[in-house]
Amino acid sequence: MRPDETLIGGHERRPIEIVEYNPQWPKVFQEHATRIAQSLGDTAICIEHIGSTSVPGLAAKPIIDILVVVRDSADEDSFVPALEALGYRLRVREPDFHEHRMLRPPNREVHIHVFSAGSPEIDRYLTFRDRLRSDTEDRRLYEQTKRDLARREWADVNDYADAKTDVIEAIIGRGVSES
Secondary structure (H helix, E strand, C coil): CCHHHCECCCCCCCCCCCECCCCCHHHHHHHHHHHHHHHHHHHCCEEEEECHHHCCCCCECCCEEEEEEECCCCCHHHCHHHHHHCCCEEEEEECCCCCEEEEECCCCCEEEEEEECCCHHHHHHHHHHHHHHHCHHHHHHHHHHHHHHHCCCCCCHHHHHHHCHHHHHHHHHHHHHCC
8 A cells, every 4th residue: 555545635734723621522422422333333342532532621632532443444344334424534544553544524523543353552542541531640741742742833733643652652651550
C-alpha cells in the first residue's frame, strides 16, 4: 500500500483548537454509540468513549473519540458499509498499525477508531483514559502539553498528534505499572 492510501483524502492542515471540558460530551458519545451499536449489532464487540473528551474536566479538541472493537478490522465489508450508512466516512486505513481504521462524519465531530479483538492498542487506549480519569497530575500534564502544542502551526493535524507521543507513552507506562 502506498503511503498516500493511509490517509484517505490526503493530509489536512487545520488549526488545533483546545476548548474547556464540555459536560455534554458523554451524552454526544452515547448518542453515537447507540447508533453504532444498533447498526453493527453483534459485529461490535465493544464500544468505548476514549480520548480527552472521555475525561471529566480535561480540556480537549471538541472531537469525540470512540473505540469500536470488531472481530477483524481488516474485514472492512463487515463494518464500513453499515457505518457509512450512518454518515461516517473511512478516513484512515493502517494495515501496518494493528489494522486500525478510522471513520468520521463530514463535520469531523467524531472519530471512530476500529481495532480487531485482541489488539494491544485496545488496552493502551483504555489504560490511558483511565489513568487520566484517576490521576490529577497526569491529567494536568497532558492538558498543558496539548495547550502548548496547539499554539504551534502544524502541516497536518497528525503531526500534532505525533508530537504528544512521549507524554502519552509516559502516562500509559505509569498506568500499567500501577495496575
